[in-house]
Amino acid sequence: MLKFNALKIEVITADKVFGTNIKFSPNVNIINGENSTGKSTCLNAILYALGVEELLGGKKGKTMKPALREVIEFNEEQFKILESHVYLEIENERMNTATIKRSIKSETRDANLITLFEGALLTRPELNYSSKDMYVHLSGAANNQLGFHSYLEKFIGWDLPKVSSYKGGDKKLYLQSLFPAFFIEQTRGWSDFLATIPTYYGIKNISKRAIEYILNLDVIENERKKQKIIDSKKNITSLWKENLDFIKSLAFEIQGKVEGIFDNPTIITEENKEQIFIGLERDSEFLALSKLKRQLQVEHMELELARTSLSGDVLEQNKEELDENMERLDLFEFQHKQMYTDYKLEVRNLESLREQLKQVEEDLIKNKDARRLKNLGSEMDLNLAKDICPTCYQEIKDSLLPQQIEQIPMNIDDNIQFLQSQKNMMQLSITANEETLLKKQDLMQHYRTEINELRKNIRILKREMISDERLPSEVEIQKAIKLENEIEKLDNVEKQFNEKLEILFSLSNEWIKVLNNESELPEEYFSLSDIKKLRALEEYFKGNVMEFGYKSAAVEDIKISEDKYFPTVNSFDMKFDASASDHIRGLWAYTVALYETSKEFTANHPGILVFDEPGQHQMEVKNIKSFFEKVYTLKGNCQVIISTSLKGEQFEDVIKNINFKLIEIDGKSIIPFE
Numbered sequence: 001m002l003k004f005n006a007l008k009i010e011v012i013t014a015d016k017v018f019g020t021n022i023k024f025s026p027n028v029n030i031i032n033g034e035n036s037t038g039k040s041t042c043l044n045a046i047l048y049a050l051g052v053e054e055l056l057g058g059k060k061g062k063t064m065k066p067a068l069r070e071v072i073e074f075n076e077e078q079f080k081i082l083e084s085h086v087y088l089e090i091e092n093e094r095m096n097t098a099t100i101k102r103s104i105k106s107e108t109r110d111a112n113l114i115t116l117f118e119g120a121l122l123t124r125p126e127l128n129y130s131s132k133d134m135y136v137h138l139s140g141a142a143n144n145q146l147g148f149h150s151y152l153e154k155f156i157g158w159d160l161p162k163v164s165s166y167k168g169g170d171k172k173l174y175l176q177s178l179f180p181a182f183f184i185e186q187t188r189g190w191s192d193f194l195a196t197i198p199t200y201y202g203i204k205n206i207s208k209r210a211i212e213y214i215l216n217l218d219v220i221e222n223e224r225k226k227q228k229i230i231d232s233k234k235n236i237t238s239l240w241k242e243n244l245d246f247i248k249s250l251a252f253e254i255q256g257k258v259e260g261i262f263d264n265p266t267i268i269t270e271e272n273k274e275q276i277f278i279g280l281e282r283d284s285e286f287l288a289l290s291k292l293k294r295q296l297q298v299e300h301m302e303l304e305l306a307r308t309s310l311s312g313d314v315l316e317q318n319k320e321e322l323d324e325n326m327e328r329l330d331l332f333e334f335q336h337k338q339m340y341t342d343y344k345l346e347v348r349n350l351e352s353l354r355e356q357l358k359q360v361e362e363d364l365i366k367n368k369d370a371r372r373l374k375n376l377g378s379e380m381d382l383n384l385a386k387d388i389c390p391t392c393y394q395e396i397k398d399s400l401l402p403q404q405i406e407q408i409p410m411n412i413d414d415n416i417q418f419l420q421s422q423k424n425m426m427q428l429s430i431t432a433n434e435e436t437l438l439k440k441q442d443l444m445q446h447y448r449t450e451i452n453e454l455r456k457n458i459r460i461l462k463r464e465m466i467s468d469e470r471l472p473s474e475v476e477i478q479k480a481i482k483l484e485n486e487i488e489k490l491d492n493v494e495k496q497f498n499e500k501l502e503i504l505f506s507l508s509n510e511w512i513k514v515l516n517n518e519s520e521l522p523e524e525y526f527s528l529s530d531i532k533k534l535r536a537l538e539e540y541f542k543g544n545v546m547e548f549g550y551k552s553a554a555v556e557d558i559k560i561s562e563d564k565y566f567p568t569v570n571s572f573d574m575k576f577d578a579s580a581s582d583h584i585r586g587l588w589a590y591t592v593a594l595y596e597t598s599k600e601f602t603a604n605h606p607g608i609l610v611f612d613e614p615g616q617h618q619m620e621v622k623n624i625k626s627f628f629e630k631v632y633t634l635k636g637n638c639q640v641i642i643s644t645s646l647k648g649e650q651f652e653d654v655i656k657n658i659n660f661k662l663i664e665i666d667g668k669s670i671i672p673f674e
Contacts, residue, residue: 001093002156002606003639006122008087009045009670011072013079016672018072023123024641025661028632031643032651032662038669039643040186041065043612047183049088049100051114051136051148052176055185055196059137060111061104067670069105074672081105089122092155093607099129100148102136106377112137113376114148133378135369142172146369149175156606161213161220164204164227171203177210181594182605184587186612186643192575193566193590211565214594215537216603218527226521232514233265240265240507243500247278250493250500256280256289261504268508276504278497289497293490300483322461329454336447343440350433357426364419371412456484526562533601534560540596541567544589547630549623552582566590580617588614588627592634599636610641621646625654632658 004024011018022031022042031039041064047053048064056063067073068084084104091097099121103109112135119129134148141147142160153160153175162170180194188195194207203209212220244263251258260276261268268276277288287295526534538560546555553569560567567574567586575583591609598605609631615624624646631640646654 003091005089010085012083020669028660029641033665037665045086049086052179054198108377110376133373163209165202183610217530247500251278265511332450360423367416537597540593548585550585552578584616608639612643621650
């Protein structure tokens with residue numbers, strides 16, 4: 001929820017200080033004055049204070065009227081403007097108040113600088129309030145701690161989602177895209193539904209996304225889930241192909257073929273896991289690798305049993321060789337153990353470095369934000385601007401040096417340079433650490449290979465020393481060696497195959513989860529809740545246009561499009577066949593209906609409606625009266641601000657049956673302060 005409590009515009013010239021002070025009611029407010037008295041100037045200043053002046057077609061001070069940034073006329077005299085500022089006091093449903101200050105023209109404060117006073121500075125100025133500087137329209141403004149729109153999002157109670165962008169991936173639904181749904185400015189706001197929504201953010205169907213969020217439609221979450229499922233499927237498919245290609249390369253090494261698995265992710269159960277194997281042709285028979293390996297092992301064992309024992313001299317020689325191998329085995333096992341210990345330490349060190357890098361990156365963002373605010377002209381008691389570290393909040397005298405050392409301290413740019421160098425150093429350390437780990441992995445693999453070879457030699461020597469007395473032939477020896485090599489090769493392939501099969505099995509389980517999540521998405525595009533909300537929006541809209549005197553089409557022919565969520569008549573946009581005044585009635589009806597629907601379903605409307613000159617195109621007074629009475633009777637705590645040029649009997653007739661706060665502008669809204 002968002003409420004405007006008060007607005008102050010301050011215009012400083014060499015001779016006088018001009019401006020205006022407006023206090024708003026939490027209910028209906030009517031700003032009344034003739035054309036060119038500055039009603040729009042005041043309402044536009046609200047958008048400017050909130051950093052959403054993009055609704056006016058641009059950014060920064062150029063979006064404001066010349067009377068706030070160039071020259072102000074008063075009593076036929078012109079005053080050149082030196083500085084101008086706007087203050088806006090806001091409140092949320094938790095009764096928290098804050099006051100925003102933003103400069104329109106200033107030599108010392110950039111227009112992207114926001115000063116936030118944490119309290120009711122305009123309605124209770126006698127109290128003291130803490131303050132901080134923030135920024136808008138710069139990178140990080142919607143996400144970083146010192147980004148004003150990040151703050152305002154939380155203040156209102158929103159949690160803006162990420163939505164699909166034209167460039168692929170997700171983008172945040174920026175706060176500026178929601179304001180056209182409840183704030184209609186005079187210049188372009190009456191041309192179409194959500195006419196002032198910024199379209200350059202690269203967000204697909206941005207108007208739809210805005211309405212979906214205002215009404216809290218499930219479809220926006222379902223779209224997010226759907227995109228997440230698509231991304232997960234792509235990732236699993238990529239990993240599946242990568243691991244399957246590796247298995248195929250293993251099979252190719254031994255002239256085998258992979259059986260029982262598909263090129264794309266499929267469900268692998270414990271039962272059909274056994275049906276996935278590498279097969280080889282052997283003696284016109286197609287055998288699974290594991291079966292062939294067992295046959296070769298049996299053949300080798302039989303050959304070993306047939307081998308002879310050795311003569312005394314050879315036996316003594318084998319004993320010496322056995323002792324030597326045992327010593328080398330002990331040495332390699334010790335080296336492997338030491339290397340593994342070192343490896344684990346390196347892993348922990350790498351994890352620590354990555355955590356430190358993450359902290360340094362966060363510190364760097366905070367320091368850059370602090371520098372950014374200083375460059376924008378911050379004069380507040382602001383972290384580094386006032387010698388306080390934005391990371392640990394300790395006094396640092398704008399320096400990273402120990403405070404007791406009498407030296408020239410580093411300024412904020414030096415701090416950033418220092419942190420950047422720390423970041424670069426850590427990145428280099430991480431890279432070096434990763435390379436060291438790879439080398440240690442290679443070395444451990446070398447040790448394991450040596451250990452396995454030594455153990456194999458030891459087993460052979462022991463078998464030879466206890467075999468019978470028949471001497472082996474050269475052919476038998478060669479055959480045994482060949483079998484050992486083939487078994488070892490098959491064994492190595494089998495181990496790698498089983499490792500990759502486990503990865504595929506894990507990917508299969510992830511695939512099952514993704515398919516389950518996909519099955520839980522509603523079969524229809526809209527959930528039952530969404531359908532109820534859209535039907536309610538349609539009914540509210542129809543009731544409103546009838547109440548406001550719409551005549552361009554039969555009300556029963558009006559539908560809310562499920563494609564764009566805007567009203568249609570016989571499947572065509574309602575505005576095409578509507579008269580100019582009926583088009584305005586449609587905008588009234590739709591803007592109010594959005595609030596009514598959101599209120600009924602406790603959705604995300606902020607509970608504020610602003611209409612700048614709703615009586616467009618010589619609208620009949622009776623219809624304006626119906627509109628005023630409608631917004632007055634809205635349920636809930638809806639704040640309404642309307643500017644109008646109606647005068648005399650017409651104005652009296654329109655306001656006859658409503659209670660409201662009148663903000664009368666007699667002459668000009670920007671006048672000298674007393």
